[in-house]
Amino acid sequence: MSDFTMPSLGADMDSGTIVEWLVKPGDHVQRGAPMAVVDTDKAAVEIETFQSGVVGDLLVEPGQRVDVGTPLATMLAAGEAPSAAPVSVGKAKRPRARRVPPPREAAAPVPPAVPREAEVAAAAPPAPSPPLRHHAAELGVDLASVTGTGTHGRITRRDVDAAAHRPRVSPYARRLAEELGVDLAAVTGTGTSGTVRAEDVRAAAHARPEVPPVSTEAPRSDRATIAALMSRSKREIPHYYVATTVDMHTVVSWLRDTNRDRSVAERIVPAAALLRAVALAARRMPQLNGFWVDGVFVPGEDVHVGVAISVRRGALVAPALRHAADLELPVLMQALRDLVGRARSGRLTRAELADPTLTVTDLGDQGVEEVFGVIQPPQVALVGIGRLVERPWAVDGRLGVRPLVRLSQSGDHRATDGYTGARFLATIDDLLQHPEAL
Amino acid sequence: MTMTPDQARSLVSKQIRFIVPDADLDGLPPDADLRRTLELDSLDFLEFVERLSKDAGVRIDEDDYPSLATMESCQAFLAARTAASD
Amino acid sequence: MSTTLVETTYREAMREAMREAMQRDERVFLMGEDVGAYGGCFAVSLGLLEEFGPERIRDTPLSESAFVGAGIGAAIAGMRPIVEIMTVNFSLLALDQIINNAATLSHMSGGQVSVPVVIRMTTGAGRQLAAQHSHSLEGWYGHIPGIKLLAPATVEDARGMLWPALQDPDPVLIFEHGTLYPMPGSLAPDAAPVDISRAAVRRPGKDVTLLTYGGSLPKVMAAAEELATTGIEPEVVDLRVLRPLDDETIVGSVRRTHRAVIVDEGWRTGSLAAEITTRLVEQCFFDLDGPVQRVCSAEVPMPYAKHLEEAALPQVATIVAAARQVVSG
Numbered sequence: 001m002s003d004f005t006m007p008s009l010g011a012d013m014d015s016g017t018i019v020e021w022l023v024k025p026g027d028h029v030q031r032g033a034p035m036a037v038v039d040t041d042k043a044a045v046e047i048e049t050f051q052s053g054v055v056g057d058l059l060v061e062p063g064q065r066v067d068v069g070t071p072l073a074t075m076l077a078a079g080e081a082p083s084a085a086p087v088s089v090g091k092a093k094r095p096r097a098r099r100v101p102p103p104r105e106a107a108a109p110v111p112p113a114v115p116r117e118a119e120v121a122a123a124a125p126p127a128p129s130p131p132l133r134h135h136a137a138e139l140g141v142d143l144a145s146v147t148g149t150g151t152h153g154r155i156t157r158r159d160v161d162a163a164a165h166r167p168r169v170s171p172y173a174r175r176l177a178e179e180l181g182v183d184l185a186a187v188t189g190t191g192t193s194g195t196v197r198a199e200d201v202r203a204a205a206h207a208r209p210e211v212p213p214v215s216t217e218a219p220r221s222d223r224a225t226i227a228a229l230m231s232r233s234k235r236e237i238p239h240y241y242v243a244t245t246v247d248m249h250t251v252v253s254w255l256r257d258t259n260r261d262r263s264v265a266e267r268i269v270p271a272a273a274l275l276r277a278v279a280l281a282a283r284r285m286p287q288l289n290g291f292w293v294d295g296v297f298v299p300g301e302d303v304h305v306g307v308a309i310s311v312r313r314g315a316l317v318a319p320a321l322r323h324a325a326d327l328e329l330p331v332l333m334q335a336l337r338d339l340v341g342r343a344r345s346g347r348l349t350r351a352e353l354a355d356p357t358l359t360v361t362d363l364g365d366q367g368v369e370e371v372f373g374v375i376q377p378p379q380v381a382l383v384g385i386g387r388l389v390e391r392p393w394a395v396d397g398r399l400g401v402r403p404l405v406r407l408s409q410s411g412d413h414r415a416t417d418g419y420t421g422a423r424f425l426a427t428i429d430d431l432l433q434h435p436e437a438l
Numbered sequence: 439m440t441m442t443p444d445q446a447r448s449l450v451s452k453q454i455r456f457i458v459p460d461a462d463l464d465g466l467p468p469d470a471d472l473r474r475t476l477e478l479d480s481l482d483f484l485e486f487v488e489r490l491s492k493d494a495g496v497r498i499d500e501d502d503y504p505s506l507a508t509m510e511s512c513q514a515f516l517a518a519r520t521a522a523s524d
Numbered sequence: 525m526s527t528t529l530v531e532t533t534y535r536e537a538m539r540e541a542m543r544e545a546m547q548r549d550e551r552v553f554l555m556g557e558d559v560g561a562y563g564g565c566f567a568v569s570l571g572l573l574e575e576f577g578p579e580r581i582r583d584t585p586l587s588e589s590a591f592v593g594a595g596i597g598a599a600i601a602g603m604r605p606i607v608e609i610m611t612v613n614f615s616l617l618a619l620d621q622i623i624n625n626a627a628t629l630s631h632m633s634g635g636q637v638s639v640p641v642v643i644r645m646t647t648g649a650g651r652q653l654a655a656q657h658s659h660s661l662e663g664w665y666g667h668i669p670g671i672k673l674l675a676p677a678t679v680e681d682a683r684g685m686l687w688p689a690l691q692d693p694d695p696v697l698i699f700e701h702g703t704l705y706p707m708p709g710s711l712a713p714d715a716a717p718v719d720i721s722r723a724a725v726r727r728p729g730k731d732v733t734l735l736t737y738g739g740s741l742p743k744v745m746a747a748a749e750e751l752a753t754t755g756i757e758p759e760v761v762d763l764r765v766l767r768p769l770d771d772e773t774i775v776g777s778v779r780r781t782h783r784a785v786i787v788d789e790g791w792r793t794g795s796l797a798a799e800i801t802t803r804l805v806e807q808c809f810f811d812l813d814g815p816v817q818r819v820c821s822a823e824v825p826m827p828y829a830k831h832l833e834e835a836a837l838p839q840v841a842t843i844v845a846a847a848r849q850v851v852s853g
Contacts, residue, residue, distance in 0.1 A: 172782050172813040179456060191814065198782060198813045259500050264488040267500065269480040340481050365479035439728045495776050 001053050003071035009040050009047075009350050012229065016040045017065040018072065026142035027055045028078065036072065037346075044346035045353055053077055054137075078137075128155045139164035169196040180205040181345055226316060233374050237292075241372050242421040243408035246429045248388060252403050254435040270388060271362050272333040274405070276438045277431040278360055278383050279303050279324035279332075285424050287416055289357045291378040297415045302326075306356025306376065307336065309343045317343050318359050318376060319352035329438045360385065370406040380412035381424075439520060441494070446516040450509060453489040457482050468510040496520060529710035534676075537683035537711060538568050538644075538700065542606060545690055546576055549604060552690060555582040555595055556608030556644075565610050566646055566705050592618035592643065596626050596695075599641035604690050612647040612661050612699065626695040627670030638693045642686070648701040648739045648789055649837055655825035658833075660789040662699050662738070663796040666767045672696045673766035674720055677741035679709025681764060684718030692720075699766075701739025701789075723770040725777065729759035732847050733777040735800060736787040737763040740838055744787050747843035756851055766796060774800060775807045782813040783850045787838050792820035817846040 006016055016038040023035050034046040035055075056074030060066055128136070128143055132155065136143050141163045148155035167189050169177070173196050177184050180201065187204045189196035251273050259267045282289040282303045290299040304320035311317055321327075321335055342348055361373045362385040371384035386406035393402040407428060411421045431438065441449070451463045458476050466475065473483055487506065491498040496519040498506070505515040532540070545552045553576075554569060560583040563570035573581040584591035588609055595607035609615045615622065622643065629637045649658035665673055674689060674696060676682045682700070689696040726741070727748050736744045741762050748758045761777050763769065778784045784804055788797035797818040804816055822836040 170813045171810045175810045195814075256500060264484070264491050264498060267484060269484060271480055337481055337485070365473075366477075492779060495780055 001051060001075040001077050003059075004035060004049055004051075004055075004073040004075055006038070006066050006068050006070045006072055007047055007350060008068045009038070009045055009353055012225075013040050013068060015065055015067045018060050018062045019044055020062055021058055022046070023055045023073075024142070025055050025057055026137075026140055026145075028140050029053065029055060040353075045348050045350055047350055049075070051075055054080065132157060132160060136160045167194050167196055170198065173198045173201045177201045223315075229376070230374050233377050237375050237377060238413040239375060240411050240413045240418050240421065241408060242411070242418055242425060243370060243372075243384075243406060244422075244425045244429060246405050246407050246432055247393060248403045248405050248432065251432050251435045252388075266330060266333075268329060268333045270405075271385075272329060272336050273432065273435060273438055274362065274385055274407075274428075275305055275307065275321060275324060275336065275360060276327070276329050276332050277428045278358075279305050279321075279327075280431050280438070281424055281427040282358055283325040284427055285420065287420060288381040288411070288424055290380060290415075291357070292380050292412055292415050293378055297380065300357030302357070304355040304357045306359035306379070307339060308359060308361035308373075309340055311344055311346075317348070317353070318356060318361075319343055319348045320356040322351065322355060358382065370408060372408050373410050375410050375412055380415040381421075382410045383428075384408040384410070441516045441520040443513045443517070446494075446513040447509060449494055449516070450490065450512045453486050453493065456489060457485055466509060468513075469508045471507055472509065472512075473507070494520070528713070530713050532679060532683075532709060532711055533705065534679050534682045534700075534707040534709065535566065535568055535705040537679045537709070538676075538686070539570065539572065541683050541686035542569065542572065543575070545604075545606070545687055546572075546580060548687075549690065551602065551604040552606065553580040553582065553598075553603065554606045554608060555584050555591060555598075557584055557586060557591075557610050559583060559608050564608070566702070568700075568705070569608070588614050588618040589621055592621040593625065595641050595643070596621060596629075596639055599639045599695075600629070600637055605641055606686075606690070607641060607643045609643060609645045611657060611659075611702075612645045613657050613659050615643075615645055615661070622665075622671070622695070622697075623668055627668050630694060631670060639695050640690070640693050642689045642696050642698060644698045644700060646702050647699045648703065649821070649826050649833060650703045650739065652828060652830055652833060653826075654828035658826035660738075660821070662766050663788070663790045663794065663799070665697055666769075666796050666799065668767075670694070671767065672720070673699065675699045675701075675738040675764060675766050677701070677704065677738050677762050677764070679707060679711060680715065681718055683711055683715045685720055687717040688720045696720075699738055703739050704742075707742070721765055721768075721770065723764050723773040724762045725759060725773070726762045727758070727760040729757040730781055731756045731758060732783040732785060732851050733759045733761055733774075733781045734785050734787060734843070734847065735761045735763060735774060735777075737766060737796070738789070740787045740789050743838060743840050744843055747840045747847065750840065750844050751847055756847065758847055763796075769800065769803070771803060771807065775804065778804055779808050779811045782811055784812070785817040785819060785843065785846045785850060787819045787843055789821055789838060791823050792818050793823065795820060814850045817850045819843050819846045 009016065019037040019039050021036050023029060029035065029049055029052065031050060031052045032048050035049050036047055037044050038047050054076040056076045058073050060070070060072045066072070133143065135157060139160060141160050143155060143160075146155050146159050146163045149159055150156040169184055169189070170191070174184070176198050177187070182201050182204050184196060187196050187200050189200050191197045248270065251270060255268055255270060255273065262268070282305070286299050287297065289303055290297055302323055303325040304322045305324040306318040306320050308316060308318045319339060321332065321339055324332060327335055339352070356376070356379065358379050358381045359376050360383045361371060367387055369386040369389060371386055373382045373384045375382045384407070388403050388405050390401050391404050393400055393404065395402065407425055409421045409425055411418070454461050454463060454472075454476065457478065461476055472478065478486065487498050487503070494516055496516065502515065506512050542554060546554075554572065558565050559569045560573040560578065560581045563573070569581065584594075592607055592609065595605040598605045609618065626639050626641055629639050647662065648660050662673060662675060665671065672692065672694060674685050676685050676698065685698065689698060726745065729748070734744050734748060744760055748760050751758050759777050759781055761774060763774075786797040786800050788795050790796060792798065797820055801816045801818065804812065819838045819842050821838065824836060827833050827836055
């Protein structure tokens, strides 16, 4: 098995810092399981393993900054013993011909071997039997970390089970912990058998060590990164800009009607409808959905719409709403809420940060009517959405008032031109006039 | 049971704190526009409504959103909504 | 409209409800064992025979299957009968009529036939009537589609549930807990009919929801008082309608308190309490701060000896203990 190494999480990432390990030696992990949280100057991201197996040794401490490609942990195939595993037992007796489960067979010869071992290695506790090692491996327990309570300090099955035991958490407490950002592993439960209850989570939340004071300025490294990216974009990408005004009357009325029958949790906001329209339009016009790399346009493998999200503390991230063109509007709405929530609590996945094929920046809630954004290289397009305003409008040849929104598109003139941009905006407009098809 | 203004204020503040943990609610004027002052975008506001609706045990429709513009109007809204179930 | 309240009892309120129904609607009549000359086994219909005559207050032979069947027939034919089965224990002899006829005929006839019968039954234990006469079978009946079940637990509900039940085109079963008949209460002389679709929060609270119905309500309210003196504020929900259950009120309450205790005089296995627990798990699992507690009768045929019967039934002390367990356990 190959080592687990620091992955590259973006075009401009050279190194990262492990913030926290999510696994420990001996843990069994499946492909795709989160291994650690890494800080990349832009955001805290969970990194996953590409291999299923057992975590071996952790090679990098939290707080250490390492280059992309540096081994972070060794990985073992399932069944391999971690390097810290205890000495193997002496020769096991040959199993009898009878069809009895092997563990019971092998257990028999251990006691006679123990006294001899104990004589030789004077103070060392007797090694755990193979069946016990198998049991420990199954539970993901590292035997090196277990204190034995049996004779001569031998590790017993009960010791292994106790080490594997995770405290129980009530469903409400678990949900509360997630909402308040409390790490359940650090909470002491005061319910029966140490069950963690809601008030334990609240107590832990209040007792948290002082979080660094929240400043309105982004940390220097975040701003420096953004500055570098924006400068590069303006330096390298010849931007063109097109804009249009979209009559949102149909969308807004349709949403109002749909939302009447929906619980609050399921309500859809106009921003979601706009994102959906952008995604569908991007699918129809693939020349705007991809990357400019080494002088050529490389189309994205699917439409992953980057959503510019302001993270509290002044920083900005634009993770992808993946496969946005395949998500029905109610599903997209929930995915959007989930994405924004995780962006703000620093729990984005690597795929979400690396994958956007074009980006949308919606500053409508900030009050500006129009925004001409800076394209995020290597993407070739950025859509800007302004505030939804009621304005006079020509309706059926007479003066009326309609909710309008100003849509703009910044385009990489190497990849496309204003004509394409204009068609793109017209497509989005058209999609928004038929919200039931979104 | 009709909610008192204090109960309403405390309930509203609780939901806001989930979304903006460092919000200064003690210094918030009762007629200040919540969305603008606390910089709540449309998703933040939706989460606020969702939590408020669940915690207060009252139904909140989109048509009610204008009634949730300020702390003052929230208190009046919650009092009216909880009185109806007496 | 008079505003002076009248002191009355649950029993008298039910009698008044029947009197009003028969005055307002000539299709309404009462039939059952000993309801006429004897004035009703529990004196609920005392005086009604003298007032309304033998055509409208009909003593029936001692055969539940026969007279419940007759009541169903009368309802099909356009009358609005109130069939009184002396106790839920004897309703077992009319199960076929209730479950296979009353509950089904509207569906089986594609709506051509409707069965607007109201069946009133005394239910529950606590009066030393022993194993065969102490059942609480509300949970059993709650399993059957095609009927509605009401459990008035207050004087107001005893007075107000009958009229809307009679107006319902489908069969309605009303369960009156035997210990509630002498319960005192005050009512307006022209008390209005009450809603028969919602549960009621009898005592608002925030630390734990105590859900109950019928004869257990007074015990639950007393337990709530006791808990409040120790700093636990329970919310008491009176189910009132046992089928269909008012999920919105039930789940809404537990969503707010995060803890639930269900007090149900039936046996816990396959009970109404079990059904409500499942609904809570289905609808607000992620709001529960601890397992749902059930306080039900001990799983034995109801004993005759007073101290054993008391030990077998939910009591204030066991309700308080269950609430404490889920709040602090």
